[in-house]
Amino acid sequence: MEKICRNCEHYIRHFVFLGKSFSPIDHGHCTYPMLKNREADCKACKHFEERKEDDRIQVTEIRIEHKIL
Numbered sequence: 001m002e003k004i005c006r007n008c009e010h011y012i013r014h015f016v017f018l019g020k021s022f023s024p025i026d027h028g029h030c031t032y033p034m035l036k037n038r039e040a041d042c043k044a045c046k047h048f049e050e051r052k053e054d055d056r057i058q059v060t061e062i063r064i065e066h067k068i069l
Contacts (some may be wrong), residue, residue, distance in 0.1 A: 005030065006040040009049040013040065047048055 005011045008031040015022040026040040032047050 003039045003044040003048050004040070005042045007051050008044055008047075010053050011038060011040070011051070014060060019042055 001007050005028070006013070006032070011028055012031060013024050013028040014023055015024050027066050028040060030036050030038045030045075030047075
């Protein structure tokens, strides 16, 4: 498995709400050892831990913002 953020146990991928469903985007954040923004295809840091193949997406928070133009 390639050592990039997307394949790391600590990487949390971000999603956007489009119409009636959520779609993944290539941005997210790392949770170890502290929070930091990361792109999915970034070279992994020294804290890389291979993500298990059977990991499921877990929704921890849904925040919807509406902006009036």
